[in-house]
Amino acid sequence: MKKNKKLVLILSIVLSTILLWVAFLFPLPYYIESPGGAADIRTVLTVGGKEDEQSGSYNFVYVQVKPATAIQLLFAALDSHSDIISKEELAGGANSEEFYRINQFYMETSQNIAKYQGLTLAKKETSLEFFGVYVLNVTEDSTFKHILNIADTVVSVNGKTFKSSPELIEYVSSLKLGSDVTVGYVSAGQELTADGKIIKLENGKNGIGIGLVDHTEVKSSEQIDFQTGSIGGPSAGLMFTLAIYTQLADPDLRDGRMIAGTGTIGEDGSVGDIGGADKKVLSAAKAGASVFFVPNNPVDKEILKQHPDAKTNYEEAMEAVKKDKLDIEVVPVTHVKEAIDYLKKTKSQ
Template sequence: MKNRRVNRKWELITSIVLGTLLIWFAMFYPLPYYIESPGGAMDVRSVLQVNGEVDQEDGSYNFTYVTVQQATAIKLLFAAFDSHSDIQSEQEMTGGADSEEYYRIAQFYMETSQNLAKYQGLTLAGKEVTMDFFGVYVLGLAEDSTFQGILNIADTVVSINGKTFESSAELIDYVSSLELGSDVTVGYVSSGIEQTADGKIIKLENGKNGIGISLVDHTEVTSDVPIDFQTGNIGGPSAGLMFTLSIYTQLADPTLRSGRVIAGTGTIEQDGSVGDIGGADKKVLSAAKSGATVFFVPNNPVDEAVLKENPNAKTNYEEALEVVEEEGLSIELVPVTTVQDAIDYLEKTKSD
C-alpha cells in the first residue's frame, strides 16, 4: 500500500513537471516562424522636423506599420484562426539574414526612403535640392550568384564593367542587357575600401539577367532647408509617401491636411511614383483603428510575372479594399500611383 502511494506521488510529480514544461514550451519556446499582424499608426511629426519648426497645424499625417513577432506554438495557434495574421517561415521573413543583418537591411531601406522623401518633398515645394547617387547598397545575394562570398551586406556597388550610373534603375537596365553567362566586373566599396570582383551574369527569379543581388539606393540629399528625421529603430521603406506629404505640406501648403487625420503607406521613388508595399490589408486596419479618416494606398498593376505564378494576385488597393468592405471600416480609401495623386486629392477635398 505504501509503495502504491509513493508511486502515485511520483506519477503526480512527473505529470506536473511534464505539464509545466509543455506549457512553457508552447508559450515561450521560439519557433522558426514569424507572425505578421496589424500594428498601429504613428504621427509623422513624432519623427520628422522641417526647417527647424514644429508642425502645429490641425490634423496629422500618419504612417502605418505591422507588428512582427517570432512565433511560439501558442501564438501560431492563435494566428491560424486570425484572418488578419500571416505566418511566414524564418527564411521568407529574413531572406536568410541573421537578426543583426536583418536590422541593418531595414535601416538601409529607411535611409533611402528618407532621402527620396526629402528630394520629392522639396522639389514639389519648389525648393533647391540635389541628390547624389553613390551606388547601391547590397542587401542580399541569390544562392546561385557568382558573387557569393565576395560581396557582403552593406557593401556599395559603384560600377559595372567600369560604367557608373545615376540611379539603381539605370544600373539594373544595364545589367539586364548583358548576355546570360557573360563575364562581368563589379566595382564596390567595402569597409571604405574600393575593390573590384569578377563574376558571371545569371538568370534571376524574375526571369531577367543580373548579378544576383538585392539592392537599395545609396544616396545623399543636399538642400538649404534643414530636414531632420529621428526614426530610431524604425526601419523599412513604406513610410516614404507620408514623409513626402509632410515635408511638402509644411513648406508649400500648411493647411493642406485641413484638420484631417490622414494615414497612408507606400514607398516613394525618385520620379515621384508610389511603390507597392507588403501588408496593405493589415495597414488599413491599423489606420482605421487609429482614427484616421483617409488612407492612401498604392494602386500599381500587378506584374505579369507575378500573375503567371498567382492569377489571383491583387494590387495593394484591392487588398485594402477587401478588408474595408469585409470589416465595414469607416475610412476613405484613396488609391494613388504618384505623390501628386495624393496632393491633388487633398487639395480637392479640403474644407474652406
C-alpha cells in the first residue's frame, strides 16, 4: 500500500509539473492583442538626408500582438485592455512567413502613398507609378485558389489595366456573378494569365476573391528614406505623411507638441480605418502625447448589418479615453488636410 501511495504521489507530481509546463510555456492557436507603445517617426524616416531637429515629435502607435499560453489567456480574459484573437482571425489562414510578407507589402504601400501625399501637399514635383496590386490572400471559394499566390502582382483584368486598386475593384464588382474573367499577373518575374469566375464576396459585392494592396513606386527628386526594418502594416500612413509634409513645407507645424496618431493614407489624402483604436490611444496617452489623430469614417453598411453595435475608430478611441480618463486631445479626421489644418489652428504662436 505504501508503495502504491508513493507511486500515485510521484505520478501526481509529474502530471502536475507537465500541466504547469504546458499552461505556462506551450503556445495555443490564439494571440493576445494589447496596447503597445508609441515611436518617434524620426527613428525610421529621414527627408533630404537631414535630421529633423525641430522641437516636439510625430509618433506612430502600435499594438502588441503575441502568441498566448493557457495562463496568458486567463490573464488576458481578466484584462479589459487586452483582446483574445484566434490565429485564423489574425492571419486569415496565412502562415507566419506569409503573414510577415503581407504586412511588409502593407508597409511598402503605406510609405509610397505617404511620400506621394507629403510631396504633393508640399507642392513638390512628384509622380506615383501604379504597377498593379499585390495579392495578399486568396479566399477558399475563389476560382483562382492555388493559381494566384501571395506576392503575385495582378496587372490586368479582361485585358484592362488600371491606375489604382479602387479602379480595379470597381470594374471587377461591376461584372456579373458567375461570368468568365481573365486575370493577367506577374509571378516570379513571369507574365502570366489565368481564367476564372466572378464570385460573391463576404461584403456582398462581386469579385474574384483576393485580398490586395497597391504595388506602386514614387518618382521625385526629393530624397525620402524609410528604415522601418521588421515593422509592418499600413496604419502609420497618416503620421508618415504629416512628418514628410512638415519637413518639406512647414518645419514649425508641430510647435513643440508630442503628436501621435493612426490611420492609413490614400492616394487622394483620405485617412482610412485601422484596428485597435482603443488600444492605440491608450499607448499614445501613456507615452505622453497631447494630441491623437484617429480616423472617423462611417461604418460600412454591410458591417452594420452583421454587427449593429460596430463603432467608428473615433468612437472606439473616445470610449477608451472616457473609461480610463486619459489626458489627451482626440482629433477625428477623414483627410490628411484636416490634421494639418488642426495643427495650424492650434499653434501657440
